[in-house]
Amino acid sequence: MPQFLNANAPDFESRFAALLGAKREDSPDVDAVVADIIADVRARGDAAVIELTAKFDRLELTPDTLRFSDADIDAFCAEVNDEDRAALELAAERIRAYHARQMPEDALWTEETGAMLGWRWTPVSAAGLYVPGGLASYPSSVLMNAIPAKVAGVERLAIVVPTPDGVANPLVLLAARLAGVDEVYRIGGAQAVAALAYGTDTIAPVDKITGPGNAFVAAAKRRVFGKVGIDMIAGPSEILVIADKDNNPDWIALDLLSQAEHDESAQSILITDDEDFGQAVAQAVDKRLETLERRDIAGVSWRDYGAVITVPDLKTAADLSNRVAPEHLELCVADPDALAEDITHAGAIFLGQYTPEAIGDYVGGPNHVLPTARSARFSSGLSVMDFIKRTTLSKMTPEALRAIGPAAETLAISESLEAHGLSVRARLDGLNK
Amino acid sequence: MPQFLNANAPDFESRFAALLGAKREDSPDVDAVVADIIADVRARGDAAVIELTAKFDRLELTPDTLRFSDADIDAFCAEVNDEDRAALELAAERIRAYHARQMPEDALWTEETGAMLGWRWTPVSAAGLYVPGGLASYPSSVLMNAIPAKVAGVERLAIVVPTPDGVANPLVLLAARLAGVDEVYRIGGAQAVAALAYGTDTIAPVDKITGPGNAFVAAAKRRVFGKVGIDMIAGPSEILVIADKDNNPDWIALDLLSQAEHDESAQSILITDDEDFGQAVAQAVDKRLETLERRDIAGVSWRDYGAVITVPDLKTAADLSNRVAPEHLELCVADPDALAEDITHAGAIFLGQYTPEAIGDYVGGPNHVLPTARSARFSSGLSVMDFIKRTTLSKMTPEALRAIGPAAETLAISESLEAHGLSVRARLDGLNK
Numbered sequence: 001m002p003q004f005l006n007a008n009a010p011d012f013e014s015r016f017a018a019l020l021g022a023k024r025e026d027s028p029d030v031d032a033v034v035a036d037i038i039a040d041v042r043a044r045g046d047a048a049v050i051e052l053t054a055k056f057d058r059l060e061l062t063p064d065t066l067r068f069s070d071a072d073i074d075a076f077c078a079e080v081n082d083e084d085r086a087a088l089e090l091a092a093e094r095i096r097a098y099h100a101r102q103m104p105e106d107a108l109w110t111e112e113t114g115a116m117l118g119w120r121w122t123p124v125s126a127a128g129l130y131v132p133g134g135l136a137s138y139p140s141s142v143l144m145n146a147i148p149a150k151v152a153g154v155e156r157l158a159i160v161v162p163t164p165d166g167v168a169n170p171l172v173l174l175a176a177r178l179a180g181v182d183e184v185y186r187i188g189g190a191q192a193v194a195a196l197a198y199g200t201d202t203i204a205p206v207d208k209i210t211g212p213g214n215a216f217v218a219a220a221k222r223r224v225f226g227k228v229g230i231d232m233i234a235g236p237s238e239i240l241v242i243a244d245k246d247n248n249p250d251w252i253a254l255d256l257l258s259q260a261e262h263d264e265s266a267q268s269i270l271i272t273d274d275e276d277f278g279q280a281v282a283q284a285v286d287k288r289l290e291t292l293e294r295r296d297i298a299g300v301s302w303r304d305y306g307a308v309i310t311v312p313d314l315k316t317a318a319d320l321s322n323r324v325a326p327e328h329l330e331l332c333v334a335d336p337d338a339l340a341e342d343i344t345h346a347g348a349i350f351l352g353q354y355t356p357e358a359i360g361d362y363v364g365g366p367n368h369v370l371p372t373a374r375s376a377r378f379s380s381g382l383s384v385m386d387f388i389k390r391t392t393l394s395k396m397t398p399e400a401l402r403a404i405g406p407a408a409e410t411l412a413i414s415e416s417l418e419a420h421g422l423s424v425r426a427r428l429d430g431l432n433k
Numbered sequence: 434m435p436q437f438l439n440a441n442a443p444d445f446e447s448r449f450a451a452l453l454g455a456k457r458e459d460s461p462d463v464d465a466v467v468a469d470i471i472a473d474v475r476a477r478g479d480a481a482v483i484e485l486t487a488k489f490d491r492l493e494l495t496p497d498t499l500r501f502s503d504a505d506i507d508a509f510c511a512e513v514n515d516e517d518r519a520a521l522e523l524a525a526e527r528i529r530a531y532h533a534r535q536m537p538e539d540a541l542w543t544e545e546t547g548a549m550l551g552w553r554w555t556p557v558s559a560a561g562l563y564v565p566g567g568l569a570s571y572p573s574s575v576l577m578n579a580i581p582a583k584v585a586g587v588e589r590l591a592i593v594v595p596t597p598d599g600v601a602n603p604l605v606l607l608a609a610r611l612a613g614v615d616e617v618y619r620i621g622g623a624q625a626v627a628a629l630a631y632g633t634d635t636i637a638p639v640d641k642i643t644g645p646g647n648a649f650v651a652a653a654k655r656r657v658f659g660k661v662g663i664d665m666i667a668g669p670s671e672i673l674v675i676a677d678k679d680n681n682p683d684w685i686a687l688d689l690l691s692q693a694e695h696d697e698s699a700q701s702i703l704i705t706d707d708e709d710f711g712q713a714v715a716q717a718v719d720k721r722l723e724t725l726e727r728r729d730i731a732g733v734s735w736r737d738y739g740a741v742i743t744v745p746d747l748k749t750a751a752d753l754s755n756r757v758a759p760e761h762l763e764l765c766v767a768d769p770d771a772l773a774e775d776i777t778h779a780g781a782i783f784l785g786q787y788t789p790e791a792i793g794d795y796v797g798g799p800n801h802v803l804p805t806a807r808s809a810r811f812s813s814g815l816s817v818m819d820f821i822k823r824t825t826l827s828k829m830t831p832e833a834l835r836a837i838g839p840a841a842e843t844l845a846i847s848e849s850l851e852a853h854g855l856s857v858r859a860r861l862d863g864l865n866k
Binding site: 039060083084086087088090091094098101102104107109117118119120121122124125138140142198207208226229233235248250251254255257258260261262282288292293294298333336337340343344345346347348349350351353354355356357359360361362363364365366367370371373374375377378379380381383385389390391392393394395396397398400401404405406407408410411412415416417418419420421422424426427430 | 519520521534549552555572618661662695731775781785789797798799806809814818822826829833834839841844849850852853855863
């Protein structure tokens, strides 16, 4: 049974605060192990990567087989059936079209003094993408990480994907090919992150690493951060659905379950202005849980972290949602566009009853890598912005330097940075000669 | 003496690689101490902050005096002389004008199927800015951090600035006022970061923390990352100057020294296509070092990390610069705009001989918080983007769901996420009834 809360109840504030504050994940402390693995890969390169892959993935590799050859990838791609291929192609095309619109423009302008100011965007030269192996090896995640990188103009994009016992997922390799990935390696874990960050004889180092992974991968990404850029460390994810009574309870139940089936620590919350509708959805969830393949996982998530909250009006629903700052937010109400105006913190908004969150996971176009665990308060989903960086530009004329240089000198002196001031003063004196 | 390198010398590659790889900073490991301080502030709030401030800053505070009152700030602002005030006002105005242009636009478009896609930008609700106390208490940094936040629309902006022995810097308080800062607290160190991240009875928690600090502050920011957003952890900074022989060696020497005077671990590199000019600059540096106030710091930086590199042509200079990915890059050449086209990685570019880097530190307009330690390969300087986040929007029509829903269902099934597929299928079936 999920929690049932009512915004008008006297104990609501304390119960809602408890819901917000619930710690849903205890990551094991693997930092010491990961530090050793990274040091080993830095010291011994390919040899360390190969030994660790034999140990953890039960797979014997050589420097020549660390990387999937083009022929390997061809063969795997040929295994994919036409329906899956067409679906992946549609997804890739739509994700590419959406992200192409995200490329920001350069700017350059001239002030009255003749001074020129502006900025320029340039891509990261080389990026690495971690793709989990085994059960959580999702081809959709390959598309969602790789396509923004390629749209951004990343020249060299490498994937690492562990293949325990040598088993690879053909759809992952097809997704890599559709996304234009340049190199795919049969390695995973902290050793793969270390190889991408520091390089080996076989694997050239990259500048940025993105993609989800287990506790070892997350700890490794934290450790190499600074040497390379990383994306956010993903936490347990969540969906919040705001729905009025004019919805099919079964549809809403399935949306809640599509989050819950990911992970026992996922969280699904329904906020409704109709208490009976909330009860109907909870019943629909129970009914679907009887037959769902992943009912064990989804059942635990719904029981431990699920919640149905009744509110007096939709404005209150939006206010509560902003306090949650959910990764995914569905607005299943008569006028979702109007309600969206009240939303200040959310990773992605799905408007109206015909936009189940699963559309966004695969084919909608927006990215499905989104800020989890309330971090939508301060961060955004993955985008082309993660693979480009801005260089600011300034060019003073003599006239401009005369106009603003003295203020720079004054401030430098006030901060006791004499050479700063002199670098301006020497030029001003030179101009006045 | 700095290092002298020549790109045509046989040992150049190994020497340049060593220059790139030089570890310029050993941060003391203060993580355990910082963990205790954060736990203490979380447990005891104001009482812990007050005790730690008494201990580290020799300052007795109460919950009522933790925060500077408006009258306090008025009094400090009145101490600032007219010249300093005018310089700060000019800087604030120019920084605001530059950053106002960075605000990205929302997007919303409709596809042929009637599906609507897009995104919206919203500001972080509350941000905290760390300002170091004592010697490194720079009013310019207050402007550079606070103005982008206010331009972004951050509603509540709090500053923490330690005042050891009760000594405050009037210019810092004036900068805070000019930037529109809402709250200023007399606290610093890891305890201030913890108070901003977790809140106390007196200090409401924020969503994002930016600003420079010592090893304790950096460790605290790393620890609270995830609970709140943080900016980059700044490393030792650097300047790279590409200059041809048609420059005043003294001007270039002062630019190199304006980096070196910051910190013994700062790095200043000159790349020139004229060996004699390089020697002349090195001599000019030595001459300036005889009298410079901060000659001890600047001299150590120049001796340990300074370099003068002679190259056969400016294209080679650009290529080497891209390998350094400098925080600051000056292009003091006949056609700096053309050379800038060859630059792929740099935090900020200063074009032409009338644009000393110090202009950018104070009054140019672009931000002076820039990626250090080669991180311009994958990251950008501080901007309004650090204080806003993007929410993606999707709205399917029945027609759009019919068009792309089946592909989502296919991919969900291929990833064994049954509820995802069912959430689409149930709607498609409903539409077909």
